[in-house]
Amino acid sequence: MSGALDEEDARALAGREVALIDLLDRLLQGGVVLAGDLVLSIADVDLVRIDLRAVIAPVDAEHPAPLLP
Amino acid sequence: MTESAWRQHMVYAYAVLRPTPEAAQAVATLRGVADEQVGLVETDDLAAAVGPVPAEEFEEGALRAGLEELPRLEALARGHHGVVAGLASLGAVLPLRLATVYRDEDRVRRVLQERRDQFLPLLERLAGHVEWGVKVYTDPTDSLAGDAAGAAEPTGGETAGGEGFLSPGRAYLAARRRRRRGAEEAWQTAARTAARIAEEAGGLAVGRVAHRPQRGELAQVGGGGTAGGGKPGGENIANDAYLVPADRAEEFRARILAAAEGQPGVRVEVTGPWAPYSFALPPEPEPAARPEPV
Numbered sequence: 329m330s331g332a333l334d335e336e337d338a339r340a341l342a343g344r345e346v347a348l349i350d351l352l353d354r355l356l357q358g359g360v361v362l363a364g365d366l367v368l369s370i371a372d373v374d375l376v377r378i379d380l381r382a383v384i385a386p387v388d389a390e391h392p393a394p395l396l397p
Numbered sequence: 398m399t400e401s402a403w404r405q406h407m408v409y410a411y412a413v414l415r416p417t418p419e420a421a422q423a424v425a426t427l428r429g430v431a432d433e434q435v436g437l438v439e440t441d442d443l444a445a446a447v448g449p450v451p452a453e454e455f456e457e458g459a460l461r462a463g464l465e466e467l468p469r470l471e472a473l474a475r476g477h478h479g480v481v482a483g484l485a486s487l488g489a490v491l492p493l494r495l496a497t498v499y500r501d502e503d504r505v506r507r508v509l510q511e512r513r514d515q516f517l518p519l520l521e522r523l524a525g526h527v528e529w530g531v532k533v534y535t536d537p538t539d540s541l542a543g544d545a546a547g548a549a550e551p552t553g554g555e556t557a558g559g560e561g562f563l564s565p566g567r568a569y570l571a572a573r574r575r576r577r578r579g580a581e582e583a584w585q586t587a588a589r590t591a592a593r594i595a596e597e598a599g600g601l602a603v604g605r606v607a608h609r610p611q612r613g614e615l616a617q618v619g620g621g622g623t624a625g626g627g628k629p630g631g632e633n634i635a636n637d638a639y640l641v642p643a644d645r646a647e648e649f650r651a652r653i654l655a656a657a658e659g660q661p662g663v664r665v666e667v668t669g670p671w672a673p674y675s676f677a678l679p680p681e682p683e684p685a686a687r688p689e690p691v
Contacts, residue, residue, distance in 0.1 A: 347668070349615040350530055351474050353608045353636065354674035359494035360413065360519070361678075362508055 406449040407456065408499045411435065411480040412672075413491040413509065413516050416444035420487055427483045430476030431455075438502045443509045443516055445493075446484055447502065455498050464496065485672035488643075489524035491516060492674045519677065527646050527670035529639050531598060531653055532611070533591040534631035535583045536664040583662035584634070590656075590663045591635040597656045601649045604640035606675040611636055631664055638675035646670050 409430055414420050416439040427435040429448035437444045453459060463469040474495060481492045499505050509516070563571060599605070610633040641649045650667050657665035 346475075346478065347615075348471050348474065349611050350668050351478055352470075352615070353530075353611070354492075354528075354638070354671060355474050355477060355495040357608060358606075358638075358674035359492045359497075359677050360516075361494045362410075362497055362512070 405452050407452050408438075408447045408502055408505055409433075409450045409455065410493050410497045410499060410505055411446040411448070411477060412484055412493055413443060413445050413520070414484060414487060415442070415489060415520065416440075417487070420444060420446075420484070423484055423487055424480075427480050429480050430473050432476075435480055438505045438509070440506055440509045440513070443513060445505050445509055446480060447499075447505055448480075450498070460496055460498065481672045481674075485527075485670075489520045490672055491520055491523065491677050492672050493677075523640070523673045523676060525643050526603065526640050526673055526676075527643050528673045528675055529602075529641055529646070529649055529653075529670060530608075530666075530668035531594060531635070531637050531639060532633055532666040532668070533587055533594060533635040533657075534633050534664040534666070535580075535587040536631045536662050537580075537583070584632070586660060587632075587634050587663045590660045590665070594653055594656050594665065595635070595637065597652055598637070598639050598649070601645055601652065602639035602641050604676050606638045608636040608638060608675070610634060638671075640673055640676045641670075643670075 411429065416437060421437055424435045424437055424446050427446075429435045429450070431448065431450040431454065433448040433450060435446055435448045438447050454463070464473070477495055481490065484490045499508075595605075612633070616633060639649070650669075653667050654665065657663060
C-alpha cells in the first residue's frame with residue numbers, strides 16, 4: 329500500500345467485493361462533513377441512517393447494544 | 398460548458414487531496430456515482446476530486462428520496478467508494494461524507510480555501526496510513542461443538558448421577574441450562590478475544606474508532622478476511638476501525654488474525670485496507686481517537 333500501485337492493485341483496492349454494511353459504516357459515519365454551501369446537510373444524512381435502521385442496525389430488547397469493547 | 402448546461406448539473410465531491418500530477422492522472426481514469434468523468438478542482442495547495450452529476454437526480458429532494466432506497470443507496474455508496482479507493486493509493490486522501498453535493502465548482506473551491514487550515518493537518522496526519530476494519534463475532538457453530546463436548550464428559554452433579562434418572566422435563570431443563578451457559582461462555586470468550594485483539598492492534602495502530610456493532614439483514618452478508626471458521630452467523634460484538642501506517646499494514650492484518658487463532662467460539666473478520674474514512678473527521682478531543690489500553 330505504500331508507494332504507487334499499479335492499475336490492477338488500484339482496482340483491487342476499489343474493492344467490488346466490499347460488503348455493503350462495512351462500506352455504509354464508513355460512508356455514513358466517517359468522511360469529512362462539509363456544511364455551508366452543501367445542498368444536502370449532514371442532518372439529512374443522519375435522518376437517512378435512522379430511516380434505514382430497520383435494514384442496517386435494528387436495535388431491540390433482544391439485541392441491546394453490547395458494552396464492548 | 399455553456400451556462401445553461403451548467404445549470405443542469407451539480408458537483409459531487411468525493412475527496413480532498415493534494416493537487417499533484419499523479420492525482421490528475423489518477424482521477425482521469427475514474428468514473429463516479431453518475432458514471433461521470435471525475436476531475437480535480439484546485440486551489441494553491443489543495444484539490445477536490447469532483448464530478449458533474451445530473452441535477453434532477455442530485456438536487457436535495459431527489460437525493461434524499463434516493464438515499465432511502467437500498468439499491469440506490471448501494472449504487473451511490475459503491476460509486477463514491479470507487480473514486481475514493483482509486484485515489485487512496487496516492488498516499489494521502491481525505492474522503493468526504495457520502496452525498497456531498499455543490500451547485501458549482503466555484504463553491505467547492507471556496508470550501509477548500511475556507512477549510513484549508515483544517516484540511517492540511519488532517520491530510521498530513523492521514524498520509525501514508527490505511528484503515529483496517531476489525532470485527533469480532535461469537536461463533537455459534539463452534540460453541541455448539543463445545544456444548545457437545547461438555548455433554549460427553551459430564552462434570553456437574555446433575556449429570557454425574559446419570560441423566561437417565563432425570564425425568565424428561567428435568568433432562569430438558571438441564572440441557573437447556575447447559576446450552577445457555579455455553580452461549581454465555583462463548584460470548585465471554587469472544588469478549589476476551591476482542592479485548593486481546595484491541596490490545597494487539599493498539600501496538601501498531603495510531604488511531605482507533607469504534608463503530609456500532611453490526612445487526613440486521615445487511616450484517617448477514619459477510620466479507621473480508623476471516624480467522625476461525627469463516628462461516629456466517631454469530632453476533633458481532635466489536636466493530637472497530639484502526640488507522641495503521643501503510644508500511645505495517647500487512648503486519649497488522651497478520652497479527653490480528655494470529656491473535657484470533659485457536660480461540661474457540663470466536664470469529665474475527667479483518668476488512669480493508671480502506672481509505673481512512675473513519676479518521677477523516679475534524680480532530681476530536683484526543684482520548685476518543687487514541688487506542689485505549691485494555
